[in-house]
Amino acid sequence: MYQYGRVTPDIKSKLLEIVGSEGILEDEEELSKHSHDESLMPPHLPEVVVRPSSSEEVSKIMRLAYEKRIPVTPQGSRTGLSGGANPLYGGIAMTLEGMNRILEIDEENLMAVVEPGVLIMDLHQETEKRGLLYPPDPGQESGTIGGNISTNAGGVRGMKYGVTRDYVNGLEAVLPSGEFISLGGKAMKSSTGYELLDLIIGSEGTLAVVTKATLKLVPKPQHTALAYIPFNDVKGAAKAVSEIVRRRVMPYALEYVEQHGVLTAERYLGRSLPDHSHPAYLIVGVEGNREEEVERDLETVGEICMEGGGVEVYVADTQTRQRQLWEARKCLFDAYKAFWEIDEVDVCVPRSRIPDYIEGVKRIMETYGVLISNIGHAGDGNVHSIIVRGELERDRWLQLLERVTERLIELGISLGGTVSGEHGIGYTKKKYLPYKVGRVQVELMKAIKRAFDPHNILNPGKVFDL
Numbered sequence: 075m076y077q078y079g080r081v082t083p084d085i086k087s088k089l090l091e092i093v094g095s096e097g098i099l100e101d102e103e104e105l106s107k108h109s110h111d112e113s114l115m116p117p118h119l120p121e122v123v124v125r126p127s128s129s130e131e132v133s134k135i136m137r138l139a140y141e142k143r144i145p146v147t148p149q150g151s152r153t154g155l156s157g158g159a160n161p162l163y164g165g166i167a168m169t170l171e172g173m174n175r176i177l178e179i180d181e182e183n184l185m186a187v188v189e190p191g192v193l194i195m196d197l198h199q200e201t202e203k204r205g206l207l208y209p210p211d212p213g214q215e216s217g218t219i220g221g222n223i224s225t226n227a228g229g230v231r232g233m234k235y236g237v238t239r240d241y242v243n244g245l246e247a248v249l250p251s252g253e254f255i256s257l258g259g260k261a262m263k264s265s266t267g268y269e270l271l272d273l274i275i276g277s278e279g280t281l282a283v284v285t286k287a288t289l290k291l292v293p294k295p296q297h298t299a300l301a302y303i304p305f306n307d308v309k310g311a312a313k314a315v316s317e318i319v320r321r322r323v324m325p326y327a328l329e330y331v332e333q334h335g336v337l338t339a340e341r342y343l344g345r346s347l348p349d350h351s352h353p354a355y356l357i358v359g360v361e362g363n364r365e366e367e368v369e370r371d372l373e374t375v376g377e378i379c380m381e382g383g384g385v386e387v388y389v390a391d392t393q394t395r396q397r398q399l400w401e402a403r404k405c406l407f408d409a410y411k412a413f414w415e416i417d418e419v420d421v422c423v424p425r426s427r428i429p430d431y432i433e434g435v436k437r438i439m440e441t442y443g444v445l446i447s448n449i450g451h452a453g454d455g456n457v458h459s460i461i462v463r464g465e466l467e468r469d470r471w472l473q474l475l476e477r478v479t480e481r482l483i484e485l486g487i488s489l490g491g492t493v494s495g496e497h498g499i500g501y502t503k504k505k506y507l508p509y510k511v512g513r514v515q516v517e518l519m520k521a522i523k524r525a526f527d528p529h530n531i532l533n534p535g536k537v538f539d540l
């Protein structure tokens with residue numbers, strides 16, 4: 075067990091010297107705002123919130139914390155879904171929201187250089203204005219790039235383009251000791267020793283604080299189309315996912331939503347979708363630089379779906395209709411939260427095993443009498459199972475939740491999947507990490523953590539216990 079120092083008045087005045095009065099937040103409202111993310115993990119109040127505005131300030135804060143053994147929890151927008159940003163041991167919550175400048179969009183190298191607090195939606199807007207695309211597209215567009223990098227966020231374009239890791243070409247980061255490391259850059263290739271860049275991506279704020287990122291961009295395809303396809307049964311919809319790929323169509327998005335999700339989105343948005351009376355739906359997005367190519371892909375998708383139990387293919391052919399459909403898909407988590415208490419499991423299975431996963435979820439639902447609604451990035455096998463409390467008494471639901479979560483994760487792993495596809499281990503999924511990676515790998519991870527952070531001050535108690 076590590077002994078931690080407290081944020082005394084003396085420490086506060088040192089922090090004030092570093093970040094100035096604008097950079098210290100300590101009223102009750104701010105402490106409470108920075109005590110939790112969007113997961114079910116109970117809030118943990120930090121002793122103080124600091125809001126640095128430069129890498130140098132981050133480094134000075136870390137030096138002070140290292141010397142005094144004060145725990146520091148890096149935070150972006152706190153939209154995480156696994157408790158990664160909750161200051162478990164109090165101490166300093168370091169929000170990177172103030173470092174939010176897009177420093178450069180380099181059209182010759184197709185790279186963007188950004189500070190960690192840049193919101194994903196702002197980067198999308200800036201790049202798309204120039205006919206470029208930063209492909210990672212997590213549903214929560216107010217998340218920060220620093221948070222996305224630290225959780226290796228995925229999103230709706232994962233199937234065709236991959237995840238955040240595939241677009242990080244360089245990082246500047248501050249170690250727990252306050253020292254800077256500069257990893258990668260704009261060069262496209264590197265075979266230069268161990269790839270520490272990859273170690274920082276997805277490390278959930280436990281190894282270093284990301285202070286700058288160099289991100290890859292791609293040309294933005296000129297034409298897109300989106301189809302909304304109801305299915306007569308959930309299995310048909312799940313099977314169509316791998317059939318689309320088998321027939322050599324590579325949609326940029328292939329989302330699966332069950333009827334409960336569609337009805338919940340309609341209720342939340344106060345408007346109807348083209349259909350809501352079937353058990354399952356696919357939302358399929360195709361894109362290309364030639365209109366004929368997009369139309370051909372859409373036709374093939376339509377044929378496959380109709381052969382596999384699809385009822386109708388609704389095509390959103392204008393930008394406005396496409397935006398409305400995406401709005402319905404992306405609001406789902408907020409919609410569920412608006413009406414019920416929920417938790418979620420985001421296992422990722424090989425795409426071809428999605429039908430087995432969906433069937434397994436139904437069995438778990440029947441065994442435990444708990445409502446589970448599957449929604450997700452089916453194209454890359456990442457199904458989010460939303461576990462809904464509904465009318466269950468809270469204590470009973472919490473008991474069942476633990477068992478149901480465990481069964482879902484076991485199911486995912488038994489099908490060749492992972493514990494978390496994109497939300498991370500954080501605090502809430504710590505128990506399940508060894509289920510997938512085993513003791514030897516957890517010990518290796520702990521040894522890496524000790525090498526970066528010998529006093530265990532950076533986001534302690536996350537991913538695993540030291």
Ligand SMILES: Cc1cc2nc3c(=O)[nH]c(=O)nc-3n(C[C@H](O)[C@H](O)[C@H](O)COP(=O)(O)OP(=O)(O)OC[C@H]3O[C@@H](n4cnc5c(N)ncnc54)[C@H](O)[C@@H]3O)c2cc1C
Nearest residue numbers: 150151152153154158213217218220221224227228279284
């Ligand atoms: C409605 C909704 C939809 C979502 N959809 C998706 C989705 O489609 N795909 C997906 O992947 N996720 C999704 N998420 C989860 C969440 O948005 C992502 O995990 C996102 O990456 C978190 O970013 P953030 O800025 O909010 O980070 P936070 O929640 O603040 O932090 C997340 C983790 O990163 C660490 N961290 C943050 N900034 C830094 C930094 N600069 N340096 C070091 N560590 C840092 C924190 O310590 C924490 O461990 C969704 C969440 C919601 C609420």
